Amino acid sequence: MSRPAKTKIRTIKVPLPEDAIALLGSSPEKAARELQILAYVELYRSGTISGGWAAEWLGMTLWEFIQLLRKHEVSYFDDTPGVLERQVPAAEAIWNRNPAPPFSSDTP
Numbered sequence: 001m002s003r004p005a006k007t008k009i010r011t012i013k014v015p016l017p018e019d020a021i022a023l024l025g026s027s028p029e030k031a032a033r034e035l036q037i038l039a040y041v042e043l044y045r046s047g048t049i050s051g052g053w054a055a056e057w058l059g060m061t062l063w064e065f066i067q068l069l070r071k072h073e074v075s076y077f078d079d080t081p082g083v084l085e086r087q088v089p090a091a092e093a094i095w096n097r098n099p100a101p102p103f104s105s106d107t108p
Contacts, residue, residue, distance in 0.1 A: 037068065045074045 014035065016024075024031035040054040044065075055065035066076045 038072075041069060041072045041074055044069065051076060 024034040
């Protein structure tokens, strides 16, 4: 994955007790990566950045980022059950107008 060319990268120092670093990772490098992940997860959770943007900067696919969100108990989908219930009839109407062709083992 490539990152946007014009974005400037900066490194920050975060003072943490050794015990906290050990909880984050087995080495300072792994702890730093976990802090980076936690930052992107929180920025996504707060609605500040998109999942695609976070995935790109973390060097992973969107699917991998969605799995990462799941690990951190953050939903990729922010719709409430009521919103989803209202969307089902609209999706069914679209499906009924233009049904997808059935899957076939003969299809290349």
